[in-house]
Amino acid sequence: xxxxNAKQKINNxxxxxxxxxxxxxxxxxxxxxxxxxxQQRGGLSEHAFNxxxxxxxxxxxxxxxxxIKDSFPHESGxxxx
Numbered sequence: 001x002x003x004x005n006a007k008q009k010i011n012n013x014x015x016x017x018x019x020x021x022x023x024x025x026x027x028x029x030x031x032x033x034x035x036x037x038x039q040q041r042g043g044l045s046e047h048a049f050n051x052x053x054x055x056x057x058x059x060x061x062x063x064x065x066x067x068i069k070d071s072f073p074h075e076s077g078x079x080x081x
């Protein structure tokens with residue numbers, strides 16, 4: 001994957017994977033959040049974020065998750081809000 005515009009490529013990949021599962025928005029994704037962040041801190045570790053995305057039908061590489069973490073920092077890891 002060419003990482004010149006990585007954020008846009010990840011965004012398109014997520015949209016494509018959600019569309020493939022007939023999800024039109026992120027409501028299904030956010031419905032899964034309480035399982036992985038029961039204290040509702042607004043952030044997840046990289047591992048928990050990976051489990052959340054996989055449960056939502058979004059499959060990202062380690063490199064892509066690292067870019068998301070760098071783009072949306074949180075004291076717990078990744079800010080999902």
